[in-house]
Amino acid sequence: MSNKSHFVKSYVLRGSRISKAQKKAYCDYALDWILPFKKAKINWGGNCPYTSRFIVEIGFGMGEATRRLAMEHPAWNILAIEVYKPGIGKLLWWINQENLKNIRIIEHDAVEVVREMLAERSVDGFHIWFPDPWPKRKHQKRRLIKPGFIELLVRALKPGAYIHIVTDWEFYAEEIYNLLENTEGLRNRHKKWSPKPSYRPSTRFEERGLVTNRKIRDIIFELDKL
Template sequence: MSTDDPSSSPPPERPQRRIRSFVLRAGRMGSGQVRALAELGPRFVLPYAAAPIDAAAVFGRQAPVVLEIGFGMGQATAQIAATRPDTDFIGIEVHEPGVGALLKTIGEQGLANLRLIQHDAVEVLEHMIAPASLDGIHVFFPDPWHKKKHNKRRLIQPALVALLASRLRPGGVLHCATDWEDYAVQMLEVLSAEPLLANSAEGYAPRPDYRPLTKFENRGIKLGHGVWDLVFLRKG
């Protein structure tokens, strides 16, 4: 008979869960998205690697670089890239249907200034984006986690904002947008508290021309819902 008594042993320590920038949800893939992933993914999707990206080598030119976190299905991302051909864009999204949809659009519109990464944004920022290397960061309509008990899961938190600010060049732009007022209040408070950032406006900013109105946003505006843009600059 064994002398070990499991009941007398201390319980094993539970590993701490690392906060991620997303919650993975299932989604259906259309045939066009599947085809785009297979045919265009090898060219336009950058594999995750724990080494800084050489944007000039990736895009084949020297140009301003803007990172977008969570592009959804990619309609706004594609529109911004199409209207700003002199800027290179890197979009991060973990949901495969969105990646496939944006790849399909890239193929249809011939968007050479856009690359995608299908990985957790925090790890990408930590390992693939060098300090002071970005000219802009876009965070449009992140999950609001509207229940108060879930607010701690929101993406825009002090630690992440400090990381975002460190990846911007002096004068670089951090542009966030949300259609949840209490999240806008939190964003303004957190962004204003980051010492590397300065608000470009007195409070919330007018929507910059480069950020297109989405169908969802247009519908909300017609119903009287608000949208809040926050545009902060990296201090020199």
């Protein structure tokens, strides 16, 4: 599956409403911080002694968590992948506002980015926080977390590095947990659900989940140290 170029997209691009400030940030800063999608592996910070981790965040939404993570961990290089232009504009605005140097954005389908741009054994952690649950049966095929995608993530992980997924949809949490549990080479860092790690900031998706009394499930698996 990982070699196929065809995958059902996990998002639908509708005409999104972008604010003036987001549009301006996009125009002013896109060239500085957005890496173009290419069928070539990236080596960002690989030779840099100040970089302690290479983290890939998939589907950052409005970039609230990305911004906080980048501020609190200046030595982490954060590759942030999203297709939603208002969110990209917002994160570019934050990057400029907070003078952040450790974020690069790719505006493209994360499945293709992971497949084409991430070298084997190069990533210290994947963050996939509140992926769209696509709860209706007819939309389930759009869920991002599926076996072919996990295969791609695993190939990119360094030994001992992790995949951290969070969802507030119980059926999706069980599905993700079972998938990771049955993936060769992965090991759960905790018993089943993980406690919320201190590095993960809350976002509006978490707050919305809590308001509606849903349980927030953190799931963290790591690649065996070979």
